[in-house]
Amino acid sequence: MDRLENIEPHMPSLEDMQQWTQVIGRAQQLMLEQAAGATGRHLPFDPQTVADVQSSFAKEGMALWQRFLDTGGMLRNQPVPAPEGSPAARKDRRFADPAWTSHPFYDLIRQSYLLVSDYLMRLTDAVDGVDPKQKARLRFAASGILDALAPSNFPLTNPTVVEKTLQSGGENLVKGLQHMLADMEKGQLTHTDGTAFEVGRNIAATPGKVIKETPLYQLIHYEPTTDKVLETPLIIFPPWINRFYILDLAPEKSFVKWAVEQGLSVFLVSWKSADASMKDLVWDDYILQGQVDAIDTVRDLLGVKHVHAIGYCVAGTTLAATLALLTARGEADKVASATFFTAQVDFSKAGDLCLFIDDEQLKLVDQLSAGGYLDGRYMAATFNLLRGRDLIWNYVVNNYLLGQDYPPFDLLYWNGDTTNLPARWHKEYLTRLYRDNLLIQPGAISIDGTPIDLSRIETPAYVQAGREDHIAPVESVWKIVGHLSGPVRFLLAGSGHIAGVINPPAAGKYQYWSCDTPQPTLDDFIAAATETKGSWWPDWIEWIRGHGEKNVTVRGARKPGGGKLKAIENAPGAYVKSR
Incomplete structure (x- = not known):
């Protein structure tokens, strides 16, 4: 608690609660309108489902404020844990710093954000009567907006950044600004220290x-x-x-x-x-x-x-x-x-990449390919968006807000080494x-x-597939x-699109599932498959x-x-x- 003593806690008044309720409601509306705009059409909702979702959110929201009022968490400077099973109690790596749960100011922000996130995602699921791809696009857009608005992404609402700023006298923000300006100049988010690797010397070096x-x-x-x-x-x-x-x-x-x-x-x-x-x-x-x-x-x-x-x-x-x-x-x-x-x-079940393939996206590809080829940075950004929380916002926090040095990592170096594509x-x-x-x-x-x-x-x-691809x-x-x-021998490897493939035996990581007899469906394969530890x-x-x-x-x-x-x-x- 002494890490953040400069933040003065106080008991929220009725006016505070009303203001926060209005802000959350406006934010929900803006996010939903933005997500709806990504689908290019009006969104019909199932009335009963919406009513249930709104009722649940109202109940959870009031319960959150009531917990803080009843326990006097702000006055006592004590955390107010959410009840088990509540969206506000969900584990989330973005909130790993103990201050997110030990300090009531950050605990309230964290729990409020998780409640709003759960509400909006459930509301998008309540959209009815639209093409499944349109609904998936709406869900993807809503999820992306929520990831961007996470309190961990902003310096004044991230306890780790606040502490770092106080300790360094703001040097972390200056260094982070240098990182950000360098990335803007090259038009690409940096993930690792590129000076640590040289193609032909310590990567791509097999004779x-x-x-x-x-x-x-x-x-x-x-x-x-x-x-x-x-x-x-x-x-x-x-x-x-x-x-x-x-x-x-x-x-x-x-x-x-x-x-x-x-x-x-x-x-x-x-x-x-x-x-x-x-x-x-x-x-x-x-x-x-x-x-x-x-x-x-x-x-x-x-x-x-x-x-x-x-x-x-x-x-x-x-x-x-x-x-x-x-x-x-x-x-x-x-x-x-x-x-x-x-x-x-x-490609009938090709996943979230399909969300980037519509008339507007194809027009964008044309616009970006004036020279007859598509700059590889566009594809890199697309793949990063598929895992925005891990491949974008995680690095925004570490590189720009905390000003951390880039760690050397060959896989991330490869990921940033983009290739142009014929248009x-x-x-x-x-x-x-x-x-x-x-x-x-x-x-x-x-x-x-x-x-x-x-x-x-x-x-x-x-045929090799990745379980988390x-x-x-x-x-x-x-x-x-x-x-x-x-x-056909089908094999399911642990991990995803890259680590599921690049898994040398000496590393002793992950596992794979195999079956010696052909199976008619994936579910049948999973039911019959034998798990083997390590590389496939x-x-x-x-x-x-x-x-x-x-x-x-x-x-x-x-x-x-x-x-x-x-x-x-x-x-x-x-x-x-x-x-």
Whole structure:
């Protein structure tokens, strides 16, 4: 309590309570109108549900004030805990500082905010008679507004900031202002100390050579670390909406390094960040001039019949289209197996990203893509908004209000290393897949004039999903199982879109769920699945080895630059460093 002795507590008068009640009511109305505006239409409500919600809020609100009046919390300078089960008693990481519950001034602010938040979210749920996507958009908007208005985001209502300001004489606010101005100049929120990392030195540092370069991608062949390798090579397609080294972070986290150590000949595609020269690229180019070309290149280089392929996120979606095209051409045997990291093909349950795909958003994409490409900072901001509380406001408090130094974190460095996207491809992807969900409709999409059909794909597939994935929800990733005709091993990993994938065995983190027999639904899979502690990577490599292929000695083209394709430069290459 002595930390905040400069704040003079007092008992709220009747006039105070009336004023606060009016302020809360006006704030609710403004937030609801703003959220309604995000849907672009009038909002009908179920009268009985609204009445119940309002009655509950009034009861909870009066009970809150009554608790403070009855106990004299302000006069006694004592906290007034909310009863168990009340929204005001909810645990929330934003209010972890003990002062939020030990000091009555902050305790009242915290409990009031939690009550208002609960009320508004329940009120949005009471919207009736609108399209489910419109209702989800309303809920997302309301949640975002509430996150922005949290008392923890403002210096005078955050006890941690108040204490820091008093201790430092305001130096934290000056330093925070420097951080904010620097971020405004670069047009992007900073999450970590960028000077601590260098691509090719302590991240993306697995030894290898760039052996091919096209206007779209560079092909990296990694240096083997075993005397023998599996005859069938592995080619990895990372998403081109990010830099490839999410799969090659610090050595102890690198999937690429680990895969090499398992005795695989590993190749990886490093996509070029879009510029004006790529303004006319469409999805066909990433399939034909990207994935198919890279697969054929590796097959020809090593003189092998087929490859194992991995597609991560959007590159996994594209890999499915590539397999469908190869199948339609009678060339399905070019790919021995396909692994999908958090990839979607059916976008009917694609999660909150769908909320950003409407006519207004598509117009915004056009406006932001005047040069023929979309600045990667727009996509970074979009992904940050999906987890605004963790990826925006948490850093506003730490960086701007508390003036804290940025901690070095390779994953956050990668997250801020944005990649530009070809405008035509991006808009086509949003409309044809996310909005219209055409990929799952046989013949609805043609590649190079060839209609494709996912249901004809018989390539063995390994499908990995993240239990807490907010970009590719598990319910959405699961749907790929029902659209492929070949054998599918589905695996559910702990954590989300990134940590659920990048989970090296040595870390001993998280867990995964697997089932040896196919299940008809996701619920059936969850009911039948066995939980295994730790990384799922060993399960995957055993699945790869289960294809019964022999090992071959590392020589000639199995060494980077040792075959017909000579080394152009050392990995990670120039494309990943281009800005």
